[in-house]
Amino acid sequence: MYIHTLRALPSTLATLLVITMTSSAQSAPKNDNKTPLIGGQPVVTLTRLKTGDGSKPEFLSAEVLPGRGMNLFQITAYVPGKGEIPLLHSPSIEEAASILGGPDDPYGTKSFSFGGAFLVPFANRIIGPLSNDGKTVSFEWQGHPFTLDANWKGKKPEAVPHAIHGLILASKTDDVKQTAAGDTKTVSGVIHNGNFSEPWFSKTDVSISVSLSGNAVIATVEAKNVGDKPEPVGIAWHPYFNLPSGDRKQARLHVAGDQRAEVNNYDDVFPTGKLLPSQGTPYDFTAKGGKALGDLFLDDNWTNLKKDSDGNSYSEIIDPAAKYGIRIVALSRHVNTVQVYSPLDKQFIALEPQFNYNDPFGKEWGNSDTGMVTLLPGQSVTWKVKLELFIP
Numbered sequence: 001m002y003i004h005t006l007r008a009l010p011s012t013l014a015t016l017l018v019i020t021m022t023s024s025a026q027s028a029p030k031n032d033n034k035t036p037l038i039g040g041q042p043v044v045t046l047t048r049l050k051t052g053d054g055s056k057p058e059f060l061s062a063e064v065l066p067g068r069g070m071n072l073f074q075i076t077a078y079v080p081g082k083g084e085i086p087l088l089h090s091p092s093i094e095e096a097a098s099i100l101g102g103p104d105d106p107y108g109t110k111s112f113s114f115g116g117a118f119l120v121p122f123a124n125r126i127i128g129p130l131s132n133d134g135k136t137v138s139f140e141w142q143g144h145p146f147t148l149d150a151n152w153k154g155k156k157p158e159a160v161p162h163a164i165h166g167l168i169l170a171s172k173t174d175d176v177k178q179t180a181a182g183d184t185k186t187v188s189g190v191i192h193n194g195n196f197s198e199p200w201f202s203k204t205d206v207s208i209s210v211s212l213s214g215n216a217v218i219a220t221v222e223a224k225n226v227g228d229k230p231e232p233v234g235i236a237w238h239p240y241f242n243l244p245s246g247d248r249k250q251a252r253l254h255v256a257g258d259q260r261a262e263v264n265n266y267d268d269v270f271p272t273g274k275l276l277p278s279q280g281t282p283y284d285f286t287a288k289g290g291k292a293l294g295d296l297f298l299d300d301n302w303t304n305l306k307k308d309s310d311g312n313s314y315s316e317i318i319d320p321a322a323k324y325g326i327r328i329v330a331l332s333r334h335v336n337t338v339q340v341y342s343p344l345d346k347q348f349i350a351l352e353p354q355f356n357y358n359d360p361f362g363k364e365w366g367n368s369d370t371g372m373v374t375l376l377p378g379q380s381v382t383w384k385v386k387l388e389l390f391i392p
Contacts, residue, residue, distance in 0.1 A: 039067020057389035058214040066173035070208040073115035089240035089348040107151040108170025116239030119166040123236030123354040126163040154267035171195040203227030224380035232372040235383035236354030245321035252290035252318040257302030273364030331384040336371040
């Protein structure tokens with residue numbers, strides 16, 4: 001299996017934060033009786049006032065959960081004809097506090113059931129031989145055996161347990177800071193390896209920032225190997241985007257990938273190792289302006305993404321009935337795949353820009369490059385995505 005190897009990179013995120021903090025006010029999140037706590041840490045809300053004349057959409061707020069791996073829990077925006085609306089499918093903060101971290105959520109997996117969870121050091125599923133009690137799954141990377149908790153399985157009785165969506169879903173975040181520069185407000189923090197739910201191949205620091213301005217919401221995740229061994233790293237985001245009209249059938253999707261990973265079924269969602277051409281099939285969403293979802297259920301992964309000269313790619317969700325569109329721009333050349341989940345009975349589209357394929361260590365991929373990035377000690381890699389609003 002071929003895996004990327006990086007030279008040591010300068011910390012773009014750290015540089016950005018230094019510039020921001022030296023030119024603007026800096027503060028820690030409020031921790032008073034009025035600030036909700038989730039995962040033992042205060043919820044952080046970035047806000048700004050609408051400044052336009054009402055003819056164009058603009059972002060107004062971003063809500064982040066440092067106690068749950070910096071989950072970008074909610075984003076609101078002003079949309080002409082709709083007023084201020086929530087862009088992400090999430091419960092209230094009070095409901096989320098009662099859902100997350102309970103006795104039925106030992107791994108924090110409920111954090112990826114709403115909002116926008118960040119997934120590190122792998123996205124999607126890891127499949128392999130199970131222990132006799134079915135509680136752990138084993139796999140190999142570069143000849144090194146490894147074991148993770150099997151923290152997920154499908155709903156059917158024959159579903160196979162496996163590991164899913166990384167190790168920071170329930171992580172606490174250190175050094176949480178808020179900064180402001182002009183119209184842009186930012187919250188940032190660091191998740192140290194000790195806050196991972198399980199050990200990984202080496203020690204890792206994960207720096208996450210979310211910036212809000214009228215024109216964009218930018219999320220940045222930097223993973224740095226601070227240990228003494230090589231490690232594979234995949235990074236992703238798991239946001240559920242609302243459809244403001246409530247009419248899923250006419251909602252349009254654009255994904256700039258013309259290959260789709262075949263899966264065994266939509267309960268396990270295990271890849272077979274085959275990449276199928278999507279052009280000319282119901283799963284072709286490459287056209288500019290997208291294609292209506294209609295009655296097509298989706299829990300699929302697209303790859304072979306079309307990228308510009310800078311290595312950026314983009315996807316779009318368009319709700320013509322609401323005169324609403326959101327563009328998801330992947331500002332990292334390592335974003336190789338886009339996972340889309342959109343069940344028929346829900347009014348959302350979960351669109352996940354990610355480094356790695358589903359089951360990136362699986363033998364079904366042979367020697368294919370599955371998108372995991374190899375970090376040697378001292379090396380880092382950055383995932384970055386920008387959201388933009390538009391009127392279709």
